Amino acid sequence: MPADKFGLTGKVTWRLKTIPPDKQHLFDDLRDEYPDRGPEYDKKYSSLVTKYSVQKYMKNPNPLKRIFQPMIPAMGVNHNIVTNRGDALIAQALCPDTRVETSVDNANGQMIVGIGFGSEVKTVTAVNSVLGAAQGMNSGYPAVKGAFDASDDNVAQYISLWSQGSLMTNSGFPIDEATLGNGTYKQSYSQVSPTASVASTDTLQITWEITPLGA
Numbered sequence: 001m002p003a004d005k006f007g008l009t010g011k012v013t014w015r016l017k018t019i020p021p022d023k024q025h026l027f028d029d030l031r032d033e034y035p036d037r038g039p040e041y042d043k044k045y046s047s048l049v050t051k052y053s054v055q056k057y058m059k060n061p062n063p064l065k066r067i068f069q070p071m072i073p074a075m076g077v078n079h080n081i082v083t084n085r086g087d088a089l090i091a092q093a094l095c096p097d098t099r100v101e102t103s104v105d106n107a108n109g110q111m112i113v114g115i116g117f118g119s120e121v122k123t124v125t126a127v128n129s130v131l132g133a134a135q136g137m138n139s140g141y142p143a144v145k146g147a148f149d150a151s152d153d154n155v156a157q158y159i160s161l162w163s164q165g166s167l168m169t170n171s172g173f174p175i176d177e178a179t180l181g182n183g184t185y186k187q188s189y190s191q192v193s194p195t196a197s198v199a200s201t202d203t204l205q206i207t208w209e210i211t212p213l214g215a
Contacts, residue, residue: 007212007213008082008087008090008210008211008212008213009079009210009211009213010079010080010081010082010188010190010208010209010210010211011077011078011079011080011208011209011211012077012078012079012080012178012188012190012192012206012207012208012209013075013076013077013078013206013207013209014075014076014175014178014192014196014204014205014206014207015055015073015074015075015204015205015207016055016056016058016074016075016196016198016202016203016204017049017053017054017055017056017202017203017205018053018054018056018164018199018201018202018203019049019052019053019164019201019203020052020053020054023048023052026048026052027045027048027164030044030045030048039139042136042138042139042161043138043139045161045163046138046139046161049161049163049203049205053203055073055074055075056073056074056202057071057072057073057074058071058072058073058074058194058197059071059072060072061194074196074197076192076193076194076196078190078191078192078193079120079190080120080180080188080189080190080208080210081120081121081122081124081188081189081190082122082187082188082210083122083123083124083125083185083186083187083188083189084122084123085125085185085186085187086185086186086187086188087122088101089101089103089104089182089185089187090187090210090212101182101184101185102182102183102184103182104142104158104180104181104182104187105137105142105182106136106137106139106140106141106142108182108183109136109137109141109142109158109180109181109182109183110134110135110136110137110160110180110181110182110183111134111135111158111160111178111179111180111181111206111208112126112127112130112134112135112178112179112181113127113130113131113132113162113167113175113177113178113192113196113204113206114126114127114128114129114130114131114175114176114177114178114179115127115128115129115131115169115173115174115175115176115177116128116129116176116177117176117177117191117192120189120190120191124179124186124189125185125186126179126186127177127178127179127189128177131167131169131175132162132166132167132168133166134183135160135161135162135166136160137158137159137160138159138160138161141157141158141159142156142157142158143156143157144156144157145157145209154211154212154213155209155210155211156209156210156211157207157208157209158180158207158208158209158210159205159206159207159208160205160206160208161203161204161205162198162203162204162205163203164200164201164202164203165200165201167198167202167204168198168199168200169196169197169198174195174196174197174198175192175195175196175197175198175204176191176192176193176195176196177189177190177191177192178190178192178206180208187210188208188210190208
């Protein structure tokens with residue numbers, strides 16, 4: 001009899017972009033139009049970032065590679081760990097009729113970034129030192145990455161975008177950890193590497209993917 005096999009893999013991609021000075025007025029006008037922010041503001045803001053923002057660059061963290069490539073895109077890709085509570089949240093999502101905890105959905109899902117990464121262990125319940133405020137999901141997320149019965153149809157994708165000015169790191173204390181959760185419990189935890197230093201003109205986007213693999 002074949003042994004049961006099931007696993008959850010995760011990929012966390014972070015990226016810093018900046019707003020060109022000649023496009024800043026578009027973002028200022030949007031803030032004036034939506035002084036109370038809200039979902040419609042978030043949707044339009046994300047659209048502006050996609051259309052007008054430019055990739056930020058940072059010093060290559062590898063001293064040897066820095067000789068030939070001194071600057072690289074400010075981004076990173078890491079694996080995550082699904083926490084003990086994350087296992088329970090996912091099990092409840094598979095049994096919606098008896099679910100007692102809130103799902104990591106568009107209304108309740110959020111990401112938190114912080115400082116003080118130690119190790120990725122299943123007992124993690126929070127980042128070590130929170131930086132800024134929790135950020136909700138972008139409009140339309142979480143969502144399955146691919147069409148059913150096609151490539152990536154088993155990938156759950158969560159995306160959060162911190163707007164410019166909402167998240168700034170102090171010199172010497174860049175972001176090095178992040179969580180994904182439902183506002184009460186953390187479903188997943190990840191290192192942010194290379195570390196992310198966010199300026200007042202930067203936006204930070206994190207794309208978090210959870211992939212169940214059964215056999």
